[in-house]
Amino acid sequence: MAEKYAIVAVHDVxxxxxxxxxxxxxxxxxxxxxxxxxxIIPRFRDKDSLDISKDETFADIMEGTGQExxxxxxxxxxxxxxxxxxxxxxxxxxxxxxxxxxFKRCFGHVPKGFIPPMWVISKGAxxxxxxxxxxxTSSNKYFYDFRAGVRLxxxxxxxxxxxxxxxxxxxxxxxxxxxxxxxxxxxxxLKRELLKLLIDYLKNKGxxxxxxxxxxxxx
Numbered sequence: 290m291a292e293k294y295a296i297v298a299v300h301d302v303x304x305x306x307x308x309x310x311x312x313x314x315x316x317x318x319x320x321x322x323x324x325x326x327x328x329i330i331p332r333f334r335d336k337d338s339l340d341i342s343k344d345e346t347f348a349d350i351m352e353g354t355g356q357e358x359x360x361x362x363x364x365x366x367x368x369x370x371x372x373x374x375x376x377x378x379x380x381x382x383x384x385x386x387x388x389x390x391x392f393k394r395c396f397g398h399v400p401k402g403f404i405p406p407m408w409v410i411s412k413g414a415x416x417x418x419x420x421x422x423x424x425x426t427s428s429n430k431y432f433y434d435f436r437a438g439v440r441l442x443x444x445x446x447x448x449x450x451x452x453x454x455x456x457x458x459x460x461x462x463x464x465x466x467x468x469x470x471x472x473x474x475x476x477x478x479l480k481r482e483l484l485k486l487l488i489d490y491l492k493n494k495g496x497x498x499x500x501x502x503x504x505x506x507x508x
């Protein structure tokens with residue numbers, strides 16, 4: 290793959306942070322990012338009050354963004370050290386089915402993609418995601434295209450390493466064709482400023498920004 294692509298993925302989207310979505314949308318569009326992906330937690334912290342299928346306003350606002358909506362785990366219960374999908378096949382299969390049911394109840398369709406919390410996923414859970422019919426997923430090393438049965442090396446830019454990005458721009462990406470940039474609703478203004486630097490850098494290096502779904506269409 291000669292082209293270079295960057296995906297901005299807004300992680301941890303739940304009704305809890307719904308008020309921040311318009312600001313994120315405005316921020317990214319102001320930076321010239323017209324296409325990106327929202328990663329939605331179906332039932333945040335396994336709370337009934339944060340079940341997306343029970344919040345019509347959530348569905349209306351998220352669909353109104355016009356961006357890709359991706360399933361992001363099931364409950365994402367541990368926000369610091371996430372191992373929700375570092376589990377065996379049977380347990381992963383059960384969580385995926387419950388999460389997908391909630392997602393479909395909310396939006397009226399099942400998502401094409403599944404991204405595990407913190408990109409952490411076991412071999413068993415990876416197989417469960419594939420068997421459940423998802424077209425793609427991503428781990429902490431690879432992007433998986435289940436349609437073609439291929440995987441690509443990817444560079445992740447997350448909360449921890451974005452703080453050091455300005456001093457490591459020339460080495461962090463290592464000529465990989467795909468960069469996945471995580472943005473969170475609760476990120477500070479400092480991290481937004483660093484993200485702006487990163488976006489400018491990637492644009493200058495010839496990266497094209499798109500969503501996971503659009504990237505899949507390029508393969």
